[in-house]
Amino acid sequence: xxxxVESGGGSVVAGGSLRLSCAASGVTYSxxxxxxxxxxxxxxxxxxxxxxxxxxxxxxxxxVEGRFTISRDNAKSTxxxxxxxxxxxxxxxxxxxxxxxxxxxxxxRNVYNYWGQGTQVTxxx
Numbered sequence: 001x002x003x004x005v006e007s008g009g010g011s012v013v014a015g016g017s018l019r020l021s022c023a024a025s026g027v028t029y030s031x032x033x034x035x036x037x038x039x040x041x042x043x044x045x046x047x048x049x050x051x052x053x054x055x056x057x058x059x060x061x062x063x064v065e066g067r068f069t070i071s072r073d074n075a076k077s078t079x080x081x082x083x084x085x086x087x088x089x090x091x092x093x094x095x096x097x098x099x100x101x102x103x104x105x106x107x108x109r110n111v112y113n114y115w116g117q118g119t120q121v122t123x124x125x
Contacts, residue, residue, distance in 0.1 A: 002026040002114040004096045009119030016086050016123070022079040022096030022116060029053055033103040035112065036070060036081045038092035038121075045095065047107025049081060059106040063089075086123045093118040 008020040020036070027034070035050030049070035051058040058070045069082040079096055097112035105111060 002031070002098055004098060004114055004116035006094065006096045006116045006119040009094060009121045011122045011124065012086055014087055014123055014125050017082070017084045018086065018121060020081040020083065020094055020096075020119060020121075022081075024077045024079060024096070024098065027053065027077060027098055030101055032099040032101040033106060033111070034072065034079045034096070034098045035106065036079075037095045037097055037109060037112075038090075039095070039118075040092045045109050047109060048094070050103070050106035051079075052103055061107060083121070086121075088123045088125050090121060091123050092121060094121050 003025045005023045012018055031053050033050050033052050036048040037045045038048050039045040048064055049060045051070050067085045071080045095118045096116040098114040099111055100113045102111050
């Protein structure tokens with residue numbers, strides 16, 4: 001059983017930074033990919049960043065390219081999302097997700113099978 005628990009969300013002023021963490025259990029090499037998604041009320045969940053469990057070049061949404069960095073520490077079974085230069089449009093509930101093996105399309109929500117409960121990020125101007 002895969003379980004994902006996010007933490008690190010909060011409120012920050014535009015231009016600030018936050019680092020989200022996702023504690024994962026039950027994740028193996030067969031998981032394939034893990035990623036971060038975000039969602040605001042009334043809109044669909046969108047992919048933010050994704051990375052293979054085995055490594056490689058991460059994939060980012062254009063909206064966060066150059067500002068966010070996804071990383072993972074397999075030894076600690078933890079996925080991170082470093083968010084810098086935050087802007088109000090980054091405000092959303094952020095979710096950690098994992099697949100059962102597929103990794104493409106990496107930012108397509110339907111590729112992911114396991115989800116955390118989310119952590120709220122609020123960026124004020």
